Amino acid sequence: MTNSFLRVFTTLWIAIAPVFAMAQADTAGKKPAAKPADSLKKPVELKEVKISTRKNYIEQKIDRTVLNIDAQITNTGTNALELLEKAPGVMVDQDGKISMKGQQGVIVLIDNRPTYLTGTALAAYLKSLPSGSISQIELIPNPPARYDASGSAGMINIRTRKLTISGLNGTLNLGLGYSPNWRHNESLSLNYRKNKFNFFSNLAYNVHNSWRRLDIDRWFYNDAGQQVSAFEQTTIMHPKNSSPNIKAGMDFYASASTTVGLVFTGAYSRGDENKAVQAIASQPSGITDSVISARNKQHDWLNNNGLNLNLSHKFDSLGHELTTDLDYIVYHSSSSQQFLNQVYNVSAGRQTSDELHADLPSSIHIYTAKADYEHPLSDKAKLSVGLKGSYVNTDNTASYFQLRGNDRIPDYDKTNHFLYKEHINAVYINLNKEWKRLSVQAGLRMEQTLMNGRQLGNSIKPDSSFRQSYTNLFPTLYLSYKLDSARDKLTLYYGRRVHRPFYQDLNPFIFLLDKFSYFAGNPYLRPEFSNKVDLNFNHDNKLNIDIFYNISTSLISEVIEQEQGIFISRTGNIGKMRFFGISTNLSLKGGKWYTLNLYSEAVTNDFSGLPGNNGNHVKSFYFYINPNNQFSFGKGWGAELSGMYVTPNQSAQFKKKALYNINAGIQKQILHENGTVKFTVRDVLDHFRPQGDILNIPNTRASYYNAFDNRVATFSFTYNFSKGMATTKKRDTGGAGSEQERVKN
Numbered sequence: 001m002t003n004s005f006l007r008v009f010t011t012l013w014i015a016i017a018p019v020f021a022m023a024q025a026d027t028a029g030k031k032p033a034a035k036p037a038d039s040l041k042k043p044v045e046l047k048e049v050k051i052s053t054r055k056n057y058i059e060q061k062i063d064r065t066v067l068n069i070d071a072q073i074t075n076t077g078t079n080a081l082e083l084l085e086k087a088p089g090v091m092v093d094q095d096g097k098i099s100m101k102g103q104q105g106v107i108v109l110i111d112n113r114p115t116y117l118t119g120t121a122l123a124a125y126l127k128s129l130p131s132g133s134i135s136q137i138e139l140i141p142n143p144p145a146r147y148d149a150s151g152s153a154g155m156i157n158i159r160t161r162k163l164t165i166s167g168l169n170g171t172l173n174l175g176l177g178y179s180p181n182w183r184h185n186e187s188l189s190l191n192y193r194k195n196k197f198n199f200f201s202n203l204a205y206n207v208h209n210s211w212r213r214l215d216i217d218r219w220f221y222n223d224a225g226q227q228v229s230a231f232e233q234t235t236i237m238h239p240k241n242s243s244p245n246i247k248a249g250m251d252f253y254a255s256a257s258t259t260v261g262l263v264f265t266g267a268y269s270r271g272d273e274n275k276a277v278q279a280i281a282s283q284p285s286g287i288t289d290s291v292i293s294a295r296n297k298q299h300d301w302l303n304n305n306g307l308n309l310n311l312s313h314k315f316d317s318l319g320h321e322l323t324t325d326l327d328y329i330v331y332h333s334s335s336s337q338q339f340l341n342q343v344y345n346v347s348a349g350r351q352t353s354d355e356l357h358a359d360l361p362s363s364i365h366i367y368t369a370k371a372d373y374e375h376p377l378s379d380k381a382k383l384s385v386g387l388k389g390s391y392v393n394t395d396n397t398a399s400y401f402q403l404r405g406n407d408r409i410p411d412y413d414k415t416n417h418f419l420y421k422e423h424i425n426a427v428y429i430n431l432n433k434e435w436k437r438l439s440v441q442a443g444l445r446m447e448q449t450l451m452n453g454r455q456l457g458n459s460i461k462p463d464s465s466f467r468q469s470y471t472n473l474f475p476t477l478y479l480s481y482k483l484d485s486a487r488d489k490l491t492l493y494y495g496r497r498v499h500r501p502f503y504q505d506l507n508p509f510i511f512l513l514d515k516f517s518y519f520a521g522n523p524y525l526r527p528e529f530s531n532k533v534d535l536n537f538n539h540d541n542k543l544n545i546d547i548f549y550n551i552s553t554s555l556i557s558e559v560i561e562q563e564q565g566i567f568i569s570r571t572g573n574i575g576k577m578r579f580f581g582i583s584t585n586l587s588l589k590g591g592k593w594y595t596l597n598l599y600s601e602a603v604t605n606d607f608s609g610l611p612g613n614n615g616n617h618v619k620s621f622y623f624y625i626n627p628n629n630q631f632s633f634g635k636g637w638g639a640e641l642s643g644m645y646v647t648p649n650q651s652a653q654f655k656k657k658a659l660y661n662i663n664a665g666i667q668k669q670i671l672h673e674n675g676t677v678k679f680t681v682r683d684v685l686d687h688f689r690p691q692g693d694i695l696n697i698p699n700t701r702a703s704y705y706n707a708f709d710n711r712v713a714t715f716s717f718t719y720n721f722s723k724g725m726a727t728t729k730k731r732d733t734g735g736a737g738s739e740q741e742r743v744k745n
Contacts, residue, residue: 056587057628058088058597060544062480062491064157065089065139065585069131072628072640079185079206080129080158082682086642086663087137088585088599088626090156093690098122100141100153102603102622102651103550103579104557105499105528107151110158110265113308113327114148125267125304127243132173132187132718133202135161141548142476142493142534145428145443146372146386149474152499152530152552160202160247166193168723175716179709181209201248212237212708216517219701220565229289231565233279233516241271249308257314267304273297279516281565294341294515302333319376327368335360341515355403356411358512362396364503380434384443385427392422398509410458416509417456418521424449430476441478446471449500453523455508464508466523472498487540495532499556501525505571518568526573528556542587550579555607557652562700574652575609595630607652622649636669640680648692656692661685661710675719686711 057071067087069075075083085092089101098106108115108122110129115122140147141154161171170190177183187204218231249263277294306329313322337358344351370388377383398416401408430443449472454465476495483490507521530552537545559572581603588596600623607618628642645660665680688710694702 056541056595056597057630058585058587058599060538060541060585062478063140063142063144063493065544067137067139069134069136072630072642075131079127079131079208080134081123081126083131083134083137084126084156086626086644087139087156088597089139089141089583089601089624091624091646092123098156100139100156101548101581101583101601102605102624102649103153104651105152105530107148107155108158109155111160112157113306113325114150125269125302127206127208127241129158129160129245129267130173130175130185130187130204130206132171132175132185133160133189133204133247135159142495142532143497144441144478145430145445145474145476146384148388148426149445149447149472149496149498150500152497152528152550154497161189168192170721172719172721173716174718175714177712177714179210179712181211181709183208183210183712196253198251198253199249200251202246204243204245206241206243206245208239208241208243210239210241210709212239212706215705216567217703218562218565218567220562221699221701223699227284229284229565230282230286231279231516232282233277233292236276237273238275239271239273241269243267243269259312261308261310263306263308263310265304265306265308267302269300269302271300273300277515288346290346291344292341292515293344294339296340297338299336300333302331304331305329319374319382321374322371323373324371325369327366329364329366329368331362331364333362337512339512339515356512357401357403357408358414359399360397360511363394365393367391382432384430384432387428388424388426390422390424392420392503394418394420394503396420396504396507396509398511400512412458412460414510414512415458416507417458418453418507418509419456420451420453420503420506422449422451422503437482439478439480441476441480443476445474445476447474447498449527453506455523464523470527472529474498489538491534491536491538493532493534493536497530497532499528499530499552501527501556501571505556510568516566518566520568520570522570522572525556525571526554528552528554528573544585546583548579548581548583550577552577552579555609555652558654560653560694560697560702562697567702575607577608578606580604593632593634595632597628597630598625599627600625605651618650620650621647623647636673637667639666640664650695653695653697654692655695656690659688659690661688671719674721675717678714678716678718680714680716682712682714683710 057068059066059068065088069083072086075086081092084090084098091099091102093099097104098108100106108126115125136159138157138159139154140157143151143155147155168190169192170188173185173187175185185204185206187202189200189202191198191200193199214235214237216233218233219227220229220231222228245265245267247263247265249261251259251261253259275294275296275298277292277296279292279294281289281292283289306327309326311324314320315322335358337360339356339358340353341355342351342353368388368390370386372384372386375383375385396416396418398414400411400414402411403409424447426445426447428443428445430441432441433439448469450469452465452467455463457463474496476493478491478493480489480491482488501522505521506523506525508523509521511519530550532548532550534546534548537543553576554573555575555577556571557574559570559574561568561570581601583599583601586596586598588598590596602621602623604619604621624644624646626642626644629640631639631641633639641662641664643660643662646658648658649656661683662685663680663682664684665678667676667678669676689705689707691705692703694704
């Protein structure tokens with residue numbers, strides 16, 4: 001494995017080394033056209049820099065919505081997952097699954113690089129990233145051809161902080177929160193730039209103590225529709241988690257046109273969770289048959305390390321540019337579980353007990369190499385081409401044991417060892433052209449996917465394996481037209497995308513949530529394909545209206561089944577979905593003291609081919625609104641009032657009730673405006689309670705109710721310090737930008 005990575009590394013470095021050498025030769029052989037280099041030698045010291053205006057929370061661009069994290073008071077003292085919960089058009093369910101504009105299948109990037117995580121693993125990682133280390137969140141529902149085609153609902157790119165001012169600069173964040181449990185987070189961002197070197201780091205530590213209550217009620221029927229039994233279950237969970245993480249790197253400005261960068265990222269999570277389960281099984285008359293009590297314990301740890309080597313070279317001031325990236329990412333995780341179940345049979349007056357242990361180690365190794373080249377053409381046109389290769393190797397083990405006294409007896413029916421490998425090769429071409437009013441961007445991406453999985457056998461299960469390979473084309477098209485008013489613009493988008501099954505979902509093993517709820521993988525999952533059309537009207541970045549339509553085939557979604565009273569959650573291809581909606585985003589200012597950002601969307605969806613539904617269509621409509629009010633009272637005082645509301649709706653098998661919450665906060669700038677203290681309360685009314693019904697389970701009716709400590713009061717302190725100097729800008733090349741601005745994350 002290491003040798004293959006070294007071969008890829010060596011091959012790409014051989015390809016880019018001449019560029020590096022050419023850049024050095026250009027610098028040595030020419031008389032310093034080197035005014036930009038001179039600027040590195042002659043810094044101009046600034047004694048004080050004050051920013052008199054604050055960025056808007058929402059900025060609208062042609063292909064994305066940008067959220068400036070510092071612009072909202074209640075963002076402080078939170079983590080990346082909580083920031084996404086507040087983002088316009090983004091919803092995070094009780095299990096950490098992320099949807100955008102009502103659709104799941106969102107790909108999450110950190111500094112334009114995929115996380116390669118999903119579900120609970122992704123949620124745990126995002127919780128480890130404090131808001132103090134994040135500068136922006138980009139919502140990209142319609143990514144251009146340069147991005148991977150993965151993600152039927154689009155992409156979310158989280159940009160971490162990195163300063164480029166010469167000298168030493170930094171930001172310190174301290175946060176202390178209370179729900180009914182204490183939590184805290186600390187982060188420190190440092191940046192030091194001198195001459196041709198720029199060093200940066202983000203250090204963070206997050207401790208999160210929480211609780212959650214999950215009620216699931218189930219009613220079972222015979223084929224004649226008569227109830228035969230009922231099962232009521234309540235689970236109380238107390239998860240505790242500590243998550244240090246680090247990002248550190250260096251940029252070397254080899255010349256005015258060439259930059260080489262090295263970045264290390266590490267995220268480490270340790271957690272414990274205690275679950276107390278109480279359940280009652282009863283007859284149709286309501287008479288109790290049995291009472292079940294369970295005490296479950298779980299210990300988890302996750303190590304995530306990544307190394308990136310990047311190079312960028314500008315061939316001239318017109319925009320000829322080459323960028324390359326080499327990445328190696330490794331995830332190691334493990335979960336140790338204990339299930340102690342006691343069942344009291346009321347009619348027999350007898351109690352039985354059983355104890356099950358599980359060890360669940362997992363590792364993922366990811367190698368990627370990519371290169372992008374931009375070539376300006378005449379008459380405001382630009383050609384972009386690129387290629388990418390990735391290799392993923394996963395190894396997952398699930399070892400279950402029945403405890404008999406002091407002996408651990410293997411449970412081969414649940415035990416599993418799953419190996420999975422995947423290669424994806426991609427190439428794209430993209431063309432931009434601008435006229436006086438019309439702008440056109442057309443792209444085509446081709447991706448080849450090669451994958452194989454193997455489930456190792458044991459004494460009662462044979463080996464099994466599968467292979468899949470497919471090559472697909474993904475076109476994208478943007479047409480943008482400026483109306484009579486220079487401030488008004490219409491943009492039409494079309495794109496085709498793919499949602500590939502996540503690695504964990506392909507693993508056929510059974511993962512126990514508790515004695516009555518399992519998760520099982522599906523090695524026969526097929527990729528989901530979608531075609532999207534989007535018409536956008538933008539007025540002066542103050543009013544944005546989107547009309548969007550999406551049709552997805554082989555839709556990947558959670559499927560709930562039941563076998564002998566046990567609920568089994570699988571991921572399956574459930575048919576087709578049509579998705580049509582309209583969204584608006586309005587930004588208004590009332591003098592210097594008030595700003596309103598108001599996002600809303602109205603969506604209708606149509607599912608066909610749902611399990612247990614005999615091929616019938618299931619249609620649903622919902623309305624979602626997310627207002628944010630910012631107040632500035634002068635003398636450093638400010639406040640915020642925000643919230644969200646979504647009407648009842650249905651997504652596949654889940655019929656959900658309405659949800660809403662309200663957030664509030666107040667802040668004061670201190671220490672000559674270098675420091676800020678804030679007090680915030682999330683979910684002031686403590687009313688964010690996801691609940692609803694689970695539909696289309698044969699001979700079964702079910703409902704669920706979630707309660708958790710979403711109301712959190714947080715006190716935080718932020719301090720910005722600088723001993724830096726701004727460099728004199730002596731090179732202005734229009735769209736190409738200056739050397740100082742070209743820092744690759």
